[in-house]
Structure formats: C-alpha cells, structure tokens
Amino acid sequence: MKIQLSTLKNVPKILEIIEDARAYLASQNIDQWQNGYPNAEQIENDILNGESFIVINDENKIMATSMFTTNKEPTYKIIEGNWIVEENEVYGVIHRMAIKKEFRKFGLATLLFDEFHLQLLEKNIKSLKIDTHEDNIGMQSLIKKLGYKYCGIIYTNYGDKRLAFEKVIL
Numbered sequence: 375m376k377i378q379l380s381t382l383k384n385v386p387k388i389l390e391i392i393e394d395a396r397a398y399l400a401s402q403n404i405d406q407w408q409n410g411y412p413n414a415e416q417i418e419n420d421i422l423n424g425e426s427f428i429v430i431n432d433e434n435k436i437m438a439t440s441m442f443t444t445n446k447e448p449t450y451k452i453i454e455g456n457w458i459v460e461e462n463e464v465y466g467v468i469h470r471m472a473i474k475k476e477f478r479k480f481g482l483a484t485l486l487f488d489e490f491h492l493q494l495l496e497k498n499i500k501s502l503k504i505d506t507h508e509d510n511i512g513m514q515s516l517i518k519k520l521g522y523k524y525c526g527i528i529y530t531n532y533g534d535k536r537l538a539f540e541k542v543i544l
Contacts (some may be wrong), residue, residue, distance in 0.1 A: 375482075377489045380417075380426035380439065387436045388417050388428065395472035399510070406507035409532070412470045420470070427489075429482050438482040440471040442490045448531070450503060450538065455526015458540045459501035465540075466494045466502040471513075487520055494543050502543060505536035517541075 380388060396407045420426035420441045429438040447467045450457070459465055468490060473482050487502075494502060505528055506513040514537065518524075522539040529535055 375429055375431055375437070375485070377427055377429050377486065379424060380421045380428045382418060382421055384426075384428055384436060385414060385417055385421070388426070388439045389414055391436065391439050391472045391474045392417070392470070394475040398475065399507075402509070402512075404507055404509040406510055411532075416470070427486065429485060436474065437477040437480070438471070438473045438486060440486045440490075441469040442486075442493070443467050443469075444494070444497065444499060447503065449505075449528050449536075453526045453528050453538055455524075455538065457501075457503070457525050457538075458523060458542055463501065464497075464499050466490055466499060468502065468504045483516055484520065487517075491541075491543050500543050501540055503538065503540045505538045508535060508537050514539075 392412055399406050400408060417426060423443070425441050425443040427440050427442055428436045431437055444464055444466050451461060471483060471486060490502060494500070504517060504522065506517070517539050520541065522541040525538045525540050527535055528538045
C-alpha cells in the first residue's frame with residue numbers, strides 16, 4: 375500500500391468511493407454527504423490544488439481517498455468553543471475522507487492520518503483540525519482514539535452543524 379497525490383484520471387474511482395461512503399452514511403441514518411457534496415467538481419478542485427490523496431494497493435487499485443491541506447478553512451474561523459492552536463497560526467485540515475467498502479476495517483483511515491501528521495511535522499506545523507457530523511460516531515471514535523480533542527461546533531458554508539476536533543502534533 376502507498377499514499378500518493380490523486381490525478382484527474384483518478385476522479386471516477388474516487389467518486390465511486392465517495393458514493394460507497396454516501397450509501398454507508400445513509401444506511402446509518404446519517405445525513406452527512408446526502409446533499410450532493412462532495413461532487414466531481416470538488417474532487418477535481420482538490421486535485422488541481424494538490425490536496426487530494428489516494429491510498430493504492432499493490433495492484434494499483436484505489437482503496438481510499440482524502441483531502442488534506444495546510445490552507446486555512448474559512449468555516450473554522452468561527453467556532454462555538456475554542457481551538458487548541460489559535461486560528462491565526464498555520465494548521466492542517468482533513469476533509470472528504472472515504473474508504474472503499476471492501477477495504478473498511480483495514481486501518482486505512484489511520485494510515486492517512488499518520489501520513490498527514492508526518493507531512494505536518496516535516497513542515498513544522500503543529501496542529502491538524504477536522505470536523506464531522508454529530509451522528510458520525512465512527513469518525514468521532516477514530517479521531518478520539520488518535521488523540522484528537524473535541525473543540526466545539528462549527529457550521530459549514532451551507533449552514534450544517536459539525537463537531538470540530540483538533541490534535542497538536544508533537
């Protein structure tokens with residue numbers, strides 16, 4: 375397995391993984407990603423910005439995808455609560471993480487988090503922030519297990535409530 379930047383030719387497979395995740399969330403009665411987000415345009419923008427990553431196996435099959443950036447997240451500027459690291463400092467952000475259904479429970483999300491933590495350490499950036507739907511207990515459990523702390527509530531640019539978490543990378 376390896377993690378690499380996505381290319382535009384990966385978009386159809388990434389969208390399949392997003393659809394898998396969308397269906398899984400719906401089956402759990404979680405309305406996250408049920409409004410057409412994320413879509414092909416968003417994924418293409420992530421790729422063009424150098425912020426889309428994939429996990430591939432030895433047969434070059436895409437197993438997972440995630441967006442990761444060190445650009446500020448505008449929706450993180452206002453939080454009902456407090457970030458650990460001030461908003462004016464540089465931090466990493468993860469969005470749109472999804473695992474292909476047949477590869478769930480293989481530790482791929484943890485693999486992606488570990489990779490992004492390493493990238494931040496190499497850049498001397500000490501914070502990684504993430505948000506998730508309040509009903510997405512699976513993601514909340516994972517990020518808490520990885521040492522993320524609950525910081526408060528943020529709202530997406532389309533007005534949806536999200537729980538915000540942060541980890542200080544040492």
